[in-house]
Amino acid sequence: MRIDVLDYYTKEDWKRIKAEAARHETPFLVVDLGIVKHKYEELKELFPFAKVYYAVKANPAVEVLELLRDLGSNFDIASRYELDRVLSLGIDPARMSYGNTIKKATDIAYFHSKGVNLFATDSEGDLRNIAKEAPGARVFFRILTEGGETADWPLSRKFGCHPDMAIDLVMLARELGLKPCGISFHVGSQQRDIGAWDSAIAKVRYIFDYLEGEGLKLSLINMGGGFPANYISKTNEMTTYADEISRYLEEDFGNDFPEIILEPGRSLVGESGVLVSEVVLISQKSSMGVDKWLYLDTGKFNGLIETWDESIKYPLYCEARGEPTEDFIIAGPTCDSQDVMYEYFRNPLPAYIKTGDRVYWLTTGAYTSSYSSKEFNGFPPIPVYYINPQTPQQ
Numbered sequence: 281m282r283i284d285v286l287d288y289y290t291k292e293d294w295k296r297i298k299a300e301a302a303r304h305e306t307p308f309l310v311v312d313l314g315i316v317k318h319k320y321e322e323l324k325e326l327f328p329f330a331k332v333y334y335a336v337k338a339n340p341a342v343e344v345l346e347l348l349r350d351l352g353s354n355f356d357i358a359s360r361y362e363l364d365r366v367l368s369l370g371i372d373p374a375r376m377s378y379g380n381t382i383k384k385a386t387d388i389a390y391f392h393s394k395g396v397n398l399f400a401t402d403s404e405g406d407l408r409n410i411a412k413e414a415p416g417a418r419v420f421f422r423i424l425t426e427g428g429e430t431a432d433w434p435l436s437r438k439f440g441c442h443p444d445m446a447i448d449l450v451m452l453a454r455e456l457g458l459k460p461c462g463i464s465f466h467v468g469s470q471q472r473d474i475g476a477w478d479s480a481i482a483k484v485r486y487i488f489d490y491l492e493g494e495g496l497k498l499s500l501i502n503m504g505g506g507f508p509a510n511y512i513s514k515t516n517e518m519t520t521y522a523d524e525i526s527r528y529l530e531e532d533f534g535n536d537f538p539e540i541i542l543e544p545g546r547s548l549v550g551e552s553g554v555l556v557s558e559v560v561l562i563s564q565k566s567s568m569g570v571d572k573w574l575y576l577d578t579g580k581f582n583g584l585i586e587t588w589d590e591s592i593k594y595p596l597y598c599e600a601r602g603e604p605t606e607d608f609i610i611a612g613p614t615c616d617s618q619d620v621m622y623e624y625f626r627n628p629l630p631a632y633i634k635t636g637d638r639v640y641w642l643t644t645g646a647y648t649s650s651y652s653s654k655e656f657n658g659f660p661p662i663p664v665y666y667i668n669p670q671t672p673q674q
């Protein structure tokens with residue numbers, strides 16, 4: 281079945297994106313900031329009790345950061361470079377967290393000197409560095425969670441520690457003069473199983489209870505990201521995520537919710553982007569070959585790295601009309617044999633697609649532009665064009 285663009289964009293949004301796209305030569309990314317605004321407002325409405333810390337890494341562009349600054353968002357920051365950029369936009373460090381558990385002592389000192397006072401950790405070495413370089417800071421502890429099988433881009437292995445270790449670290453933090461405030465987790469990006477939050481929240485409840493027995497009251501749950509963007513693999517609606525997750529919280533915490541933080545990246549910015557590419561070449565490897573290769577002017581090294589292992593299945597849309605469709609192996613333009621986006625997952629495209637036709641990669645607003653390499657094979661980073669939010673018409 282061919283992709284229907286209206287399953288992904290409203291008619292008006294698509295019209296605006298197409299009009300912007302018509303003005304540029306491929307490849308490039310169009311980001312519609314109105315969609316980001318809508319997604320932020322929707323999230324605030326669905327989780328009225330939560331504070332949003334935008335995961336800057338998903339799209340660190342100034343245009344996105346300024347929009348979210350003005351909407352009142354907070355920011356989850358992973359490096360001193362992200363910090364410098366967010367600070368340069370006049371954002372109060374009280375609205376920031378240092379969410380990366382992998383950091384140098386000098387980076388901790390830098391964040392502390394700039395006024396950031398909320399740190400994530402998952403190990404004793406890092407915790408001791410925080411105690412030394414950011415004395416008295418608020419710290420939350422990241423635990424390992426399940427859900428790696430049902431997330432399209434798992435995040436729990438490199439990050440997080442066992443709940444028992446988190447308990448030890450909380451008690452050590454108190455001894456070290458820090459303010460241990462809560463527990464965090466990330467159930468994996470593009471998490472399709474909402475139940476992953478259920479078991480994570482239950483672990484947090486266990487940790488809270490255990491520590492209360494030790495005279496230590498935690499007051500924060502950072503539920504990370506993992507909320508979906510609209511790709512080919514179906515997910516539930518955001519409203520279903522919100523209803524279910526709120527229910528899990530109520531089951532474990534009654535009406536007395538701790539402070540709740542969400543750190544969305546993909547779900548806020550993913551759908552705002554459309555990467556526009558052009559067919560460079562269509563070929564076959566032998567006269568009897570059954571596979572057709574479709575080479576585009578953008579690939580894994582120009583923004584599509586999340587096709588790694590064919591993890592994220594972006595919807596591809598091509599204007600060339602009519603049936604039949606054909607399945608192509610889809611590859612990028614560089615001289616690297618890894619620069620193949622889809623070989624096993626086949627995205628149906630019009631059989632009569634030809635060199636020069638445009639192929640639109642829908643839902644590419646997250647984890648694309650900032651992942652684009654600087655000059656591999658000389659290709660420049662992918663240009664990005666922003667559409668400002670529309671003022672409502674009378």
Ligand SMILES: *Cc1c(COP(=O)(O)O)cnc(C)c1O
Pocket residue numbers: 335337338356379380466468469470504505506507543544545546547
């Ligand atoms: C990447 C990241 C996020 C964002 O995750 P999404 O699945 O894109 O929403 C949130 N928190 C932390 C700590 C992250 O590293």
